[in-house]
Amino acid sequence: MKKFWLSTVGLVALGIAAPASAADLAARPYTKAPPAPVVAIYDWTGFYIGANGGWGQARNCWDFLTVAGAVLTDGCREASGGLVGGQIGYRWQTGSWVWGVEGQGDWADLRASRVSLLNPLVSETAKVDGIGLITGQIGYAWNAALLYFKGGAAVTSNPFDVFSTLTGVGLASVSSTRWGGTVGVGFEYGFAPNWSVGLEYDHLFMGHANNSFSVVNPVVAGALNRISEDVDMVTVRFNYRFGGYGAPIAARY
Numbered sequence: 001m002k003k004f005w006l007s008t009v010g011l012v013a014l015g016i017a018a019p020a021s022a023a024d025l026a027a028r029p030y031t032k033a034p035p036a037p038v039v040a041i042y043d044w045t046g047f048y049i050g051a052n053g054g055w056g057q058a059r060n061c062w063d064f065l066t067v068a069g070a071v072l073t074d075g076c077r078e079a080s081g082g083l084v085g086g087q088i089g090y091r092w093q094t095g096s097w098v099w100g101v102e103g104q105g106d107w108a109d110l111r112a113s114r115v116s117l118l119n120p121l122v123s124e125t126a127k128v129d130g131i132g133l134i135t136g137q138i139g140y141a142w143n144a145a146l147l148y149f150k151g152g153a154a155v156t157s158n159p160f161d162v163f164s165t166l167t168g169v170g171l172a173s174v175s176s177t178r179w180g181g182t183v184g185v186g187f188e189y190g191f192a193p194n195w196s197v198g199l200e201y202d203h204l205f206m207g208h209a210n211n212s213f214s215v216v217n218p219v220v221a222g223a224l225n226r227i228s229e230d231v232d233m234v235t236v237r238f239n240y241r242f243g244g245y246g247a248p249i250a251a252r253y
Contacts, residue, residue, distance in 0.1 A: 041143065042141070042143045042144040042190050043093060043243060044091050044093045044098045044141055044146060044190075044241075045091060045092055045093045045243060046090070046091065046241045046242050046243030047088075047089070047090050047241070047242045047243075048088070048089055048090070048091070048196075048239045048240060048241040048242065049086070049087070049088045049239070049240055050086060050087050050088075050237055050238050050239035050240060051084075051085070051086045051087075051237070051238055052083070052084070052085055052086065052087060052104070052106070052200075052235040052236065052237040052238070053082070053083060053084040053085075053235060053236060054082075054083050054233065054234050054235035054236055055080065055081075055082060055083065055233075055234050055235075056080065056081065056082075056083045056106075056108055056110050056128070056131070056231060056232065056233045056234075057078055057079065057080040057110065057231070057232045058078070058079045058080075058110040058112075058126070058128045058156075058229060058230070058231045059076060059077075059078050059079075059229065059230045059231075060076065060077055060078075060079065060112075060126040060227055060228070060229050061073075061075070061076040061077075061208075061227065061228045061229075062074040062075065062076075062077075062124060062126075062225060062226075062227055063208075063225070063226040063227075063228075064118065064217070064219060064220040064223040064224065064225055064226070065210065065223055065224040065225075065226050066220060066222065066223045067222050067223070071226070072118055072220060072223070073117075074116055074117050074118050074124070074219065075114070075117045077112045077113075077114045077124075077126060078112060079110040079111050079112030079126055079127065079128065080110060080112075081108065081109040081110045081111060082108070082109055083106045083107070083108050083131070083233060083235060084106060084107055085104065085105050085106030085107055085131075086104070086105060087102055087103065087104040087105075087237065087239070088102070088103055089101055089102030089103065089137075090102075091137070091241075093141065096140055096141050096142070097138070097139070097140060097141075098137070098138070098139040098140070098141050098146060098148065099136075099137065099138055099139075100136070100137035100138075100139075100148075101135070101136055101137070102133070102134075102135050102136075102137060102150070103132075103133070103134050104131075104132065104133040104134075104135070105130075105131070105132050105133075106130070106131045106132075106233075106235075107129070107130060108128050108129055108130060108131050109127075109129065110127065110128040110129075110231070111125065111126070111127040111128075112125070112126055112127075113125040113126075115165055116162075116165075116219050118219055118220060119219050119220070120165060121164070121165055121166070122162050122163065122164060122165055122171060122219055123162070123163055123164075123165045124160070124161070124162050124219070125159075125160065125161040125162075125163070126158070126160055126227065127158065127159045127160070127161075128156050128157070128158055128229075128231060129157050129158075129159060130156065130157035131154070131155070131156050131157075131204070131231065131233070132154065132155040132156075133152065133153070133154050133155075133182055133202065133204075134152050134153045134154075135150040135151055135152035135153075135182065135184070136150065136151060136152055137149070137150045138150075144189060144190035144191075144196075145187070145188075145189050145190075146187070146188045146189070146190075146196075146198075147185075147186075147187050148185070148186050148187075148188070149183075149184070149185050150182075150183070150184045150185070150186065150202075151181070151182065151183045151184070152181070152182060153179060153180075153181060153182070154179070154180050154181060154182040154204040154205075154206065154231075155177060155178070155179050155180075156177070156178055156180075156204070156206055156229065156231065157175070157176075157177055158175065158176050158177070158178060158227075158229065159173065159174075159175045160173065160174050160175070160176070160225070160227065161173045162219060172217065174225075176209055178206050178207070178209050178229065179206075180204055180205050180206035180207050180229075181204070181205045182202050182203065182204045182205070183202070183203055184200055184201055184202035184203065184233075185200070185201055186198050186199065186200035186201070186237070187199055187200075188237070188239070194240055194241050194242070194243065195238070195239070195240060195241075196238070196239045196241065197236070197237065197238055197239075198236070198237045198238075198239070199234075199235075199236055199237070200233075200234070200235050200237055201232070201233065201234050202232070202233040202235075203230070203231070203232055203233075204229075204230060204231035204232075204233070205230060206228070206229035206230060206231065207228065207229070208226055208227060208228035208229070209226070209227060210224045210225070210226045
């Protein structure tokens with residue numbers, strides 16, 4: 001009986017001590033939730049400068065305007081070759097819309113020669129050796145990707161030569177600077193802060209211009225040469241923008 005009572009007392013004492021021991025344990029440490037991730041939004045706003053290079057093709061159609069007012073057609077020729085140059089501009093971004101202005105200048109080597117249809121004794125060479133664009137832009141951005149359209153004024157430098165088909169001796173030449181219009185489309189991607197790469201296509205509408213040689217026209221005596229011109233350009237562009245990513249924006253959940 002004595003052992004029974006001692007056992008009972010021991011169990012009761014153990015039950016009283018257990019809560020006290022649990023109360024003496026340290027509180028579970030509190031772990032703070034990690035901060036929300038920060039997302040960098042690409043900002044296209046700012047001045048930029050860059051370089052471009054690619055391929056171009058010019059289509060020139062020669063007509064000769066006689067003293068009597070008749071127009072004699074001497075056919076068309078296409079001249080293709082390389083382009084290299086640079087561009088400078090400024091863009092503004094509002095939401096996903098991007099607006100901009102840009103000036104571009106390229107050295108070109110678009111040259112083609114052919115025998116005259118009106119006078120096979122002579123041949124004609126048409127060349128575009130310089131191109132300039134002054135354009136406005138409007139585009140839509142998906143963060144670091146930008147699709148844009150452009151349009152504005154274009155200017156080309158054009159030497160034209162006439163030479164003997166048999167001997168290759170130059171007979172007449174004239175150089176002209178002509179103004180026209182241009183439209184284009186491009187895609188640009190910001191692959192690093194401040195740096196972007198793009199691909200652009202432009203079509204130039206240069207109309208036609210009347211020119212006179214400094215000597216008697218060797219194709220049709222006394223006639224003015226009237227040359228129409230269109231140019232297509234495909235260029236790869238690299239730009240450096242003075243700016244970069246905009247202020248980081250914390251993602252919301």
